[in-house]
Amino acid sequence: MNTKPRLAVFKFASCDGCQLSLLSLEDELLAIADKVDVVHFLEATSRVEEGPYDVSLIEGSITTAADQERIRHIRANSKFLVTIGACATSGGIQALKNWSNKDEFLSIVYAKPEYIETLATSTAISDHVRVDFELRGCPINKYQLLEVLQAFLAGRMPRTPNHCVCLDCKRKGNVCVMVVSATACLGPVTQSGCGALCPSYDRPCYGCFGPSTQPNLISLSNQFQRDGMSPERVIQSLRSFNGYATEFRAESDRIESQIDASEVTVDE
Amino acid sequence: MNDASDGRSVRTIQVKAMTRVEGEGGLDIRLRDGTIDRVHLNIFEPPRFFEALLRGRPLEDVPDITARICGICPVAYQMSSVHALESALGVVVSEEVRKLRRLLYCAEWIESHALHVHMLHLPDFLGYAGSLEMAKDHPEVVARGLTMRKYGNDLLERIGGRAIHPINVAVGGFFRAPKYSELSSLIPDLEKGLELSVEAVRWISGLSFPDFKQSYQTVSLVHPDKYPMNEGRIETNDGLSITSDQFEEHFSERQVEHSTAMQAVRIENGSTYLLGPIARLDHCRDQLQPLARRLADEINYQTPCRNPFLAILARAIEQVHAYEEAIEILKSYRPPNPSRIAYQYVAASGSAATEAPRGLLYHRYQLSETGTVEAANIVPPTSQNQSQIEQDLRDYLPGMIHQSDQAVGEACERLVRCYDPCISCSTHFLKVRVERI
Known part of the structure; x- marks a missing residue:
């Protein structure tokens, strides 16, 4: 009798990069395949089984009415549902359309928009169904994915750090790009997970892993502006791969409302 | 499905969700009175509107944002975008930067080709649902693929910071x-990877391939000295030779109802065309690295190649090339200094095409005088290949329609897989459904 846990991988609006991370665990993949039964993973195998599933890994955001239904069906058939990556946990880069006019977006890309069915928004999986664990990153860190799978097999919650990128920079001995060159770095408000990659390559963090716990965004965006960044550009730096994550969204909306208010004053 | 309501026989064959392709799509085939009425590669990957969301962004954001179009070939998007932006800005990079970019691209070709050849495509030839299932009986084959891919990913990480969406x-x-x-x-790992890639070509050349011949118009970059990656003219096998600035005068995208991806045709003759490893080897065999070239001769790889099922062999030969060239560049590597050159904003437009692992990837940007993107146009390889895939299916189907719906569907999927379609990319882009009327 086969008693191995049943693992499924599902894709919504996304680039495939996060599910690819599972195949990128080159040294561990065959051992994982030995411990779990991969019963639904369209990118990797033609074996396609119906639920129930013990663990479902969800990549991508919800952008169509059909996908709203599909995620509910997957949730109902999954014991443990884990979102992987920025699209699934915060709506992804495609959530930039949440601030725009959908019809205008459609007409920019497609000559015949009437053929395309899409919602006005790109939203996180947790906006639609209960999520048991969210793994951050654009893309995810494959070793954190391994930790999620090992934790599940051991019957415990995954342990992934939620401190900010700054601490990793200090540990690595990186020179602070903000202090030294007044470059607008999102490291102080972005969750660890990448290993402080960008500052290690002489560039500021651009927020791939989304907001860290209790980020002081107002203080940081004020500092960006004191360093000479325009409010419009501060908004854009927050509105990227995790732009629709609650904390980043609140701050970019706050700055935008300030701009709007000052424009009204000028008009008067 | 048979529907005799109008006294005619209708048969629909549907592959709802294709597997072992990147991104999600299906296939719809409709037969009426035993003849092929319709073949649609349906792409239901939801659109993500990259060209629209780039508008108004600083040009410096473009390589990072366009990388997110595809998690399998982010470097291709980064390369086409930086070259197009530099063309607009009038930036000419140093020889050292050119070599380091080529090295990065070699790493992505290694990673992407190893994934497709060993993990996604070989199960079709050995009769397995996937590589994980194949690993039970052929552990050495899967381990070889994983090792070859790992070395490519390691190189991507060292240069780019990480393998997926390098920074x-x-x-x-x-x-x-x-x-x-x-x-x-x-270098020692890459030399081992090169040995494995040579072994893989010899082994794959011994597989049996379906006998199927097409007539193709092939398109790829061609460069006088180098196997094409970042630079060269866009050339076809019927004599067209243009710069990337002329791409939109000769190739156009059309939108069809069954797909969220656009489909491309040649403007001169409305014809479908073929991109990717087969086209590149047809055009540029002489520019292969020495070992890859000798190996192509040794296994008697025929160019021009007109059998799409041989794409796996073309891809395996290119993998040898990518390993060889990566080692060559690494051995003489000198870090570019400065690592990047400064530029000034100008209101201008610029375009570039580079060779993504699955074919030509075209980008064009219109920039403002303050350095923001005013307009973007991105034409991915799979949306260009999509019309050719449908044409191949139409020509391939008559020989097999006597088989069961499931057998027809599976055979069609195998043909589609030869293209290494990247559906995530092509959306602005695929589902197999066969309908027999």
Whole structure:
């Protein structure tokens, strides 16, 4: 009798990069395949089984009415549902359309928009169904994915750090790009997970892993502006791969409302 | 499905969700009175509107944002975008930057080709649902693929910071040039990878391939000295030779109802065309690295190649090339200094085409005088290949329609897989449904 846990991988609006991370665990993949039964993973195998599933890994955001239904069906058939990556946990880069006019977006890309069915928004999986664990990153860190799978097999919650990128920079001995060159770095408000990659390559963090716990965004965006960044550009730096994550969204909306208010004053 | 309501026989064959392709799509085939009425590669990958969301962004954001179009070939998006932006800005990068970019692209070709050849495509030839299932009986084959891919990913990580969505590519060069010592330690692994890739070509050449011949118009970059990646003219096998600036005068995208991806045709003759490893080897066999070229001769690889099922062999030969060239560049690597050159904003437009692992990837940007994107146009390889895939299916189907719906569907999927379609990319882009009327 086969008693191995049943693992499924599902894709919504996304680039495939996060599910690819599972195949990128080159040294561990065959051992994982030995411990779990991969019963639904369209990118990797033609074996396609119906639920129930013990663990479902969800990549991508919800952008169509059909996908709203599909995620509910997957949730109902999954014991443990884990979102992987920025699209699934915060709506992804495609959530930039949440601030725009959908019809205008459609007409920019497609000559015949009437053929395309899409919602006005790109939203996180947790906006639609209960999520048991969210793994951050654009893309995810494959070793954190391994930790999620090992934790599940051991019957415990995954342990992934939620401190900010700054601490990793200090540990690595990186020179602070903000202090030294007044470059607008999102490291102080972005969750660890990448290993402080960008500052290690002489560039500021651009927020791939989304907001860290209790980020002081107002203080940081004020500092960006004191360093000479325009409010419009501060908004854009927050509105990227995790732009629709609650904390980043609140701050970019706050700055935008300030701009709007000052424009009204000028008009008067 | 048979529907005799109008006294005629209708048969629909549907592959709802294709597997072992990147991104999600299906196939719809409708037969009426035993003849092929319709073949649609349906792409239901939801659109993500990259061209629209780039508008108004600073040009420096473009390589990072366009990388997110595809998690399998982010470097291709970064390369086409930086070259197009540099063309607009009038930036000419140093020879050292050109070599480091080529090295990064070699790493992505290794990673992407190893994934497709060993993990996604070989199960079709050996009769398995996937590589994990194949590993039970052929552990050495799967281990070889994983090892070859790992070395490519290691190189991507050293240069780009990480393998998926690298963070080191900048307009004008790289944010930080890796030191020689950071890269040179990878040479022994890459030499082992080269040996494995040679072994893989010989082994794959011994497989049996379906006998199927097409007539193709092939398109690829062609460069006088180098196998095409970042530079060259866009050439076809019927004599067209243009710069990337002329791409939109000769190739156009059309939108069809069954797909969220656009489909491309040649404007001159409305014809479908073929991109990717078969086209590149047809055009540029002489520019292969020495070992790859000798190996293509040794296994008697025929060019021009007109059998799409041989794409796996073309891809395996290119993998040898990519390993060879990566080692060559690494051995003489000197870090670019400065790692990137400065530029000034100008209101201008610029375009570029580079060779993504699955074919030509075209980008064009219109920039403002303050350095923001006013308009973007991105034409991915799979949306260009999509019309050719449908044409191949139409020509392939008559020989097999006597088989069961399931057998027809599976055979069609195998043909589609030869193209290494990247559906995530092509959306602005695929589902197999066969309908027999």
